[in-house]
Amino acid sequence: MRGFKGGMFGGDFRMGRKFAAGDLQLIILALLAEQPRHGYELIKLLEERSGGFYVPSPGVIYPALTYLEETGLAEVEAEGAKKLYRITEAGRRRVEENRDMILHTLAKLERIGEKMAYVKRVFETDRHGADDGDDGDFMQDGGDIRAARMLLRSALRMRYPWSKTEAARIAGILERAATEILQGGRPGTRG
DSSP: OGGGOSOTTTSSOOSSOOSOHHHHHHHHHHHHHHSOBOHHHHHHHHHHHTTTSOOOOHHHHHHHHHHHHHTTSEEEEEETTEEEEEEOHHHHHHHHHTHHHHHHHHHHHHHHHHHHHHHHHHHOBOTTSOBSSSOGGGGTTOHHHHHHHHHHHHHHHHHOSOOHHHHHHHHHHHHHHHHHHHHTTSTTOOO
């Protein structure tokens, strides 16, 4: 998608892997600076903040935590079978040194989370086909638009997973459709 290309901090999120290892370690340190956390909590927190856009796997989170522990930026406390991770003073200094970049990244994750929540609201329908949420007037017309949304959703599911080229093609189609909707069908005007 056009809006998600580029590097994590130089532009927008990349398709596929969202963070470089060092960037993820800094984000984890910032989250540990808020309070001590378990690895699973970090996974859920990143998922929540991004609205489901970024859900790191245990295979990504736990090696990052191990690295932070081995380098003295975090420490671990065993709680039965679980491990509770805490930031160290060295970790706090690292967070402080990178505060602007961390704040920018967390804000970007939260903006994406808000966009994902909006998209989810638009595309979700209850068992009667009515909109969930407060957008009742948005779908007053009903049937035709709901049918078209369901067709779009189905088409996207059938084509997934897509290559970078295919993702760019689909994004172009969706962007042109959104522009036409905003223009009210009249070139160069907004409805």
